[in-house]
Amino acid sequence: MKKKIISLLFAVTMVLGVGNVVFAHNDSGNEGWRFEEMLHLMKEMHPKMDQQDMKQMYQECHG
Template identity: 45%
Template sequence: MKKKIFSALLVLLVVLGLSNVVMAHGDENTRGPHSVLGLDVAEMIPWMKDMHPNMSDEELNEMYRDCHQNE
């Protein structure tokens, strides 16, 4: 009985550990350094213009860089 519980816990830990590695690796490859939710700056500009109609393209790019400089 103890061997079954130990085996089940071991399998669970291995599966969770491997899934975390795969998820972390996949996140790095699907999101580039200048993207948000899979979108890059060029794809974000039209949405940003809708949200901030009084800002110029340079101001929008600067705002994007300020918000996402740590990615």
């Protein structure tokens, strides 16, 4: 009986967890992050790149 309850709780947790990830990734009200929102993070990760190179990289990655 305990195994069935634990299995059921695990399955429910997995379904809800995966559902949340998919929902967060495909949020229809948000087109994703804009370049301006990501710029400060990109500057931290790529301090030697100028803004034009970062914009080109962003467009290549995000279309």
